[in-house]
Amino acid sequence: MTSTTPVRVGLLGATGMVGQQCVLMIEGHPWFRLAWLGASERSAGRSYAEAARWVQDRPMPEGVAGMPVEAAAPAADCPELVFSAMDASVAGGIERAFARAGHFVVSNSRNHRLDPDVPLVIPEVNPDHLELVVHQRRERGWPGAIVTNPNCSTITLTMALAPLRAFGIRRVLVTTLQAVSGAGYPGVAAVDMLGNVVPFIGGEEEKLAVETCKLLGERRGGRVEPAEVTVSAHCNRVPTVDGHLVCASVELEEAPSPAQAREAMAAFRGPPQEMLLPSALRRPVRVAEGTARPQPRRDAMAGGGMAVTVGRVRECPLLGLKFAALGHNTIRGAAGAAVLNAEVLMAGEWLAPDARARCGKRNRKAPAWQGDGV
Numbered sequence: 001m002t003s004t005t006p007v008r009v010g011l012l013g014a015t016g017m018v019g020q021q022c023v024l025m026i027e028g029h030p031w032f033r034l035a036w037l038g039a040s041e042r043s044a045g046r047s048y049a050e051a052a053r054w055v056q057d058r059p060m061p062e063g064v065a066g067m068p069v070e071a072a073a074p075a076a077d078c079p080e081l082v083f084s085a086m087d088a089s090v091a092g093g094i095e096r097a098f099a100r101a102g103h104f105v106v107s108n109s110r111n112h113r114l115d116p117d118v119p120l121v122i123p124e125v126n127p128d129h130l131e132l133v134v135h136q137r138r139e140r141g142w143p144g145a146i147v148t149n150p151n152c153s154t155i156t157l158t159m160a161l162a163p164l165r166a167f168g169i170r171r172v173l174v175t176t177l178q179a180v181s182g183a184g185y186p187g188v189a190a191v192d193m194l195g196n197v198v199p200f201i202g203g204e205e206e207k208l209a210v211e212t213c214k215l216l217g218e219r220r221g222g223r224v225e226p227a228e229v230t231v232s233a234h235c236n237r238v239p240t241v242d243g244h245l246v247c248a249s250v251e252l253e254e255a256p257s258p259a260q261a262r263e264a265m266a267a268f269r270g271p272p273q274e275m276l277l278p279s280a281l282r283r284p285v286r287v288a289e290g291t292a293r294p295q296p297r298r299d300a301m302a303g304g305g306m307a308v309t310v311g312r313v314r315e316c317p318l319l320g321l322k323f324a325a326l327g328h329n330t331i332r333g334a335a336g337a338a339v340l341n342a343e344v345l346m347a348g349e350w351l352a353p354d355a356r357a358r359c360g361k362r363n364r365k366a367p368a369w370q371g372d373g374v
Helices: 015-026 089-098 125-142 153-168 204-215 260-269 331-347
Strands: 005-012 030-040 069-071 081-084 104-107 145-148 170-179 218-220 223-225 230-237 243-252 285-287 309-317 320-329
Touching: 005 015, 005 089, 005 125, 015 030, 015 331, 081 089, 081 331, 089 104, 089 145, 104 230, 104 331, 125 218, 125 223, 125 260, 125 331, 145 331, 153 170, 153 204, 153 260, 153 285, 153 309, 153 320, 153 331, 170 204, 204 230, 218 309, 260 309, 260 320
Parallel strands: 005 030, 005 081, 030 069, 081 104, 104 145, 170 230, 285 309
Antiparallel strands: 170 243, 218 223, 243 320, 309 320
């Protein structure tokens, strides 16, 4: 990506909590300019300031406040690249309609994550899975495409596990302590959350188990062979705002020492210098020294909210190794993950003017994210 002119992008589900975080991340982005907003029928026809109940700490950008909100349907003035923060109850059909109309949809929603021909991507972990787009377009016969990022807690867990792949991951037992922002707005009732922990989040445990294996799996032609890793999850909602904490015990084939595991995590890299992306970190996994524990109030915003902080890496008497990992729910776990995926698409020229004409040619190389660097 060498152009100095930002690319026009659209945003579906613009009024919700993740949509608002997308607005903030796209504002001032060197590659993207927010030019189109889509939302539900009750928001359509109003200005963004009128339609959105703004709940972010940072103020609503002035340039967005007066933008009109359109119905969540393909339109002539909608850009090719569209972010989706739609609620899962309606996202599936809407995202497919945009892909059929020629749009490239980068989705936060769960609806298409496990479709065999839809990439489920964490750019630092499996950028080569983007090649599924070629097969998706062929099989579905549409000029656009859908690319997804994982569930928020899955991102935190997988970012911590990815550096350990060289040791052979066998089994993972994980307990999550997930922020209330993960439930959207208005989210969980205060009477349920104040001074309380809710030991159930619908569908979350299943998503952690299945999505993690797809992310760590190998792409073989037009499909991904899931990693042969057993993941057992306990998911809990806790009264914190943004930090998702996962506590994991891991069985590894080579049984590294805690010091070796910390070294592998600290050495995990983002893109090499020649593929440096605006939202990417050279050190996306930050390791606390020794058995130091992540600090949610501080570490959730590490690296602008895009880093995952790992601490308390130590021996586990049952599985061999255990640790705690912390990520920001709506940045690293949602809006920031989608923006980073879009940056990889731009850097890989998937969205170049002639990309559709070349969609059947294997002349686009996924960036080598594990290169050397500081």
